[in-house]
Amino acid sequence: MSDFRHAPHAFLNAIFDPASSNEKDLFSRHLRDDVIFDVACPVNRLQGREAVIEEFYTPLKRALTNARRRDEIFIGGPNRRAPGGHWIASVTHYLGNFDEPLFGVKQSGHLAFLRSGEFYRIEADGRISEAKIIIDLLDLMRQAGRFPLPHMLGTEMLFPGPATHDGILPKDQADGEKTLDLCETMLADLKAFDPETFSSKGQTGDDGYWHDDMLWYGPGGIGSNYRWSGFEKDHRAAFLTAFPDRVGGDHYCRIGDGNYAAVSGWPSMTMTHRGDYLGVPATGKSLTLRVMDFYRCANTKIMENWVMLDYLDLFHQMGRDLIAEQG
Structure with a gap:
C-alpha cells in the first residue's frame, strides 16, 4: 500500500479549515457510508456517516467557535493486531473559543485546547471505515474552572508536542x-x-x-x-x-x-x-x-x-x- 497517511491527514484538518468548500462532498470522499466512530463517554458509538457528522463534528464546531485542529503526532502503519489493516494514530488538539456547551461540559467563554487521541482504520480506497477517539472532556472542565476531582496526582497541563518536533508524518x-x-x-x-x-x-x-x-x-x-x-x-x-x-x-x-x-x-x-x-x-x-x-x-x-x-x-x-x- 502506498503512503496512505497524507489523504486522511489533509481531510481531518480540512474539516476545520474555513477555506474548505462543499463539506458534504468532503465527508463523502473520506468517510465510508457505514463508518463507525467509537468516541469517549458520553458520546460512545456512532454508526454511519450522518451520525458521525451530526453527533460529533457538528457539536464540536458549534461549541468551539472558529475551531481549528492542531496535530502533535500523526503516524500510520500496518496493524499488528486483529483485525489488521492499515491504521492512523494521532494526538491532536481542537482549539477555539469555548462559547457553547460540549457534550454536557459547560462553556468558559475563553480559549480552550481540547486534547484528543485518535485511531482510524484506512481502507484500500483511502476512506475511513472505523475510528476510536478519546476526547479529554475532564481536562476541558479543568480549563473551564469546573474540575470535579481533587488535584492529587501529577501536573495538569497542555499536552506538548514531541521534543524533536517531528511527530507529524515521520519520514523514516x-x-x-x-x-x-x-x-x-x-x-x-x-x-x-x-x-x-x-x-x-x-x-x-x-x-x-x-x-x-x-x-x-x-x-x-x-x-x-x-x-x-x-x-x-x-x-x-x-x-x-x-x-x-x-x-x-x-x-x-x-x-x-x-x-x-x-x-x-x-x-x-x-x-x-x-x-x-x-x-x-x-x-x-x-x-x-x-x-x-x-x-x-x-x-x-x-x-x-x-x-x-x-x-x-x-x-x-x-x-x-x-x-x-x-x-
Missing part, C-alpha cells in the same frame, strides 16, 4: 517495526509489579526500556510527570493501590512509524476497584478502561509517552457522573 518509517518491538516488550514486562515499590523489572537503568529523563503525559485527573520516580509517585502508586489486579494489553491496534509507536484497546484493561482512587472509596466493582498510548523512542529508549484514558467512562462505572458534578 522503516524504523517503525523496531520502535514497536521496544514498546511491546516494555508493555509485557510492565504487567508484573512489586506491590511494595510498584516497580516492574527492566523498566529503568542502563538496560531498561525508559530513558532516565522520560516524560509521561497523562490525561485529566492524572496529569503529567517526569522521570520514573515521578511516574510512580504521581500515577502508578495510586492506580495500582486502587486496582491491584489490573490486566492490560487487550489491544485492537498496534502500529509503528519511524521513532513513534501507538497502541490502543477498547477496552484495554480489566480490573477490580479495591482501593480508594481520586476521592472515590473502593466499590469492589469489576471495571474496564479504554486506553491509548503514543510513544516517541530514540536510541533504544522510550523518551516520551502521551496517554489518553476514558476517565468519564471509568468513573461512570464507579457510580460517578463527572459531567453532572462539574463545578
Whole structure:
C-alpha cells in the first residue's frame, strides 16, 4: 500500500479549515457510508456517516467557535493486531473559543485546547471505515474552572508536542517495526509489579526500556510527570493501590512509524476497584478502561509517552457522573 497517511491527514484538518468548500462532498470522499466512530463517554458509538457528522463534528464546531485542529503526532502503519489493516494514530488538539456547551461540559467563554487521541482504520480506497477517539472532556472542565476531582496526582497541563518536533508524518518509517518491538516488550514486562515499590523489572537503568529523563503525559485527573520516580509517585502508586489486579494489553491496534509507536484497546484493561482512587472509596466493582498510548523512542529508549484514558467512562462505572458534578 502506498503512503496512505497524507489523504486522511489533509481531510481531518480540512474539516476545520474555513477555506474548505462543499463539506458534504468532503465527508463523502473520506468517510465510508457505514463508518463507525467509537468516541469517549458520553458520546460512545456512532454508526454511519450522518451520525458521525451530526453527533460529533457538528457539536464540536458549534461549541468551539472558529475551531481549528492542531496535530502533535500523526503516524500510520500496518496493524499488528486483529483485525489488521492499515491504521492512523494521532494526538491532536481542537482549539477555539469555548462559547457553547460540549457534550454536557459547560462553556468558559475563553480559549480552550481540547486534547484528543485518535485511531482510524484506512481502507484500500483511502476512506475511513472505523475510528476510536478519546476526547479529554475532564481536562476541558479543568480549563473551564469546573474540575470535579481533587488535584492529587501529577501536573495538569497542555499536552506538548514531541521534543524533536517531528511527530507529524515521520519520514523514516522503516524504523517503525523496531520502535514497536521496544514498546511491546516494555508493555509485557510492565504487567508484573512489586506491590511494595510498584516497580516492574527492566523498566529503568542502563538496560531498561525508559530513558532516565522520560516524560509521561497523562490525561485529566492524572496529569503529567517526569522521570520514573515521578511516574510512580504521581500515577502508578495510586492506580495500582486502587486496582491491584489490573490486566492490560487487550489491544485492537498496534502500529509503528519511524521513532513513534501507538497502541490502543477498547477496552484495554480489566480490573477490580479495591482501593480508594481520586476521592472515590473502593466499590469492589469489576471495571474496564479504554486506553491509548503514543510513544516517541530514540536510541533504544522510550523518551516520551502521551496517554489518553476514558476517565468519564471509568468513573461512570464507579457510580460517578463527572459531567453532572462539574463545578
